[in-house]
Amino acid sequence: MVLLSARGIDWNQAWRTIAEAAPLWIIAALVVNFSILPVLAWQWVLFLPPENRVTYPVMLGIIFIAASVAHTGPIFAGHAAGVHLVATRGGTGYAAAVSTKALDQLSEGVSKLVMLGAVVALVPLSTPLRTASLVLLLGVPVLFLVLLIVAHRAHVLERWAGRRRGAQAATLLFLMEVARQMETMRRPAGLAVVLGLGLIQKMLEGLAIWAVLMALGLDVPAWGVLLCLAVVTLSTMVTVTPANLGVYEGSAVLAYSLAGLDTETALSAAVLQHAAYLIPFIGCGWVTLAVEAVRDRSRRQADL
Numbered sequence: 509m510v511l512l513s514a515r516g517i518d519w520n521q522a523w524r525t526i527a528e529a530a531p532l533w534i535i536a537a538l539v540v541n542f543s544i545l546p547v548l549a550w551q552w553v554l555f556l557p558p559e560n561r562v563t564y565p566v567m568l569g570i571i572f573i574a575a576s577v578a579h580t581g582p583i584f585a586g587h588a589a590g591v592h593l594v595a596t597r598g599g600t601g602y603a604a605a606v607s608t609k610a611l612d613q614l615s616e617g618v619s620k621l622v623m624l625g626a627v628v629a630l631v632p633l634s635t636p637l638r639t640a641s642l643v644l645l646l647g648v649p650v651l652f653l654v655l656l657i658v659a660h661r662a663h664v665l666e667r668w669a670g671r672r673r674g675a676q677a678a679t680l681l682f683l684m685e686v687a688r689q690m691e692t693m694r695r696p697a698g699l700a701v702v703l704g705l706g707l708i709q710k711m712l713e714g715l716a717i718w719a720v721l722m723a724l725g726l727d728v729p730a731w732g733v734l735l736c737l738a739v740v741t742l743s744t745m746v747t748v749t750p751a752n753l754g755v756y757e758g759s760a761v762l763a764y765s766l767a768g769l770d771t772e773t774a775l776s777a778a779v780l781q782h783a784a785y786l787i788p789f790i791g792c793g794w795v796t797l798a799v800e801a802v803r804d805r806s807r808r809q810a811d812l
Contacts, residue, residue: 576793732767
């Protein structure tokens with residue numbers, strides 16, 4: 509569908525618009541998108557209970573690599589990489605790592621809920637789109653309720669495990685340990701902090717989108733930026749192409765078209781903002797792995 513739609517676009521005009529973008533605003537977008545990763549690392553540190561914390565530098569390296577995998581690998585590869593790296597490099601074990609990922613998804617869900625709520629309230633949507641957005645809002649409270657119950661019922665899982673044998677008992681014991689690691693869900697103040705960090709990440713992503721629009725000299729209403737952020741976030745929840753190429757751009761073009769931009773200008777903005785997002789998210793992981801490889805090689809040479 510993206511390829512068929514691309515046939516009707518004046519690509520020369522789109523590329524001319526990209527070439528005229530102000531470099532300083534593009535650099536600002538890159539910096540703002542990069543700043544999402546340190547905030548995410550801080551959030552993941554706080555997801556873990558105090559007795560099983562990972563140091564911030566280690567967690568930052570984990571986030572760099574997991575983000576790179578998430579935007580270059582197949583669906584769920586980033587989730588799996590994050591869990592594995594927290595469990596192994598962080599030394600927390602897989603139960604704590606799974607609890608961290610579960611809380612991360614809750615935070616992401618709450619951010620999407622707030623964002624969709626703002627879209628419904630501020631964006632002039634058609635009735636079917638508004639109805640669909642309200643339906644999506646129902647999923648997050650369900651996830652929150654499930655995790656809240658699990659976090660307070662570790663003893664119940666332990667009792668169930670004691671009545672079973674084999675794989676069932678092992679699974680229930682693992683889930684019990686995951687529940688015990690969800691200390692954040694049992695501390696309202698701590699939960700508010702980590703959920704707030706999730707909202708900050710979305711605000712930074714929106715700010716980066718705005719910087720790209722400034723680079724192109726485009727006057728898009730604030731609700732247009734919000735709509736673009738919401739649409740690309742929802743459309744890229746399931747990875748169907750590497751780095752969501754095409755899907756991201758198509759979603760952004762749709763949002764900007766609703767905000768009044770012509771197709772070529774909307775495409776230019778979509779391509780630039782996706783590049784400004786991918787470069788720090790993918791590049792940080794590559795740089796981290798390259799630095800580690802050089803360090804390991806130097807260490808082996810020193811041992812010789």
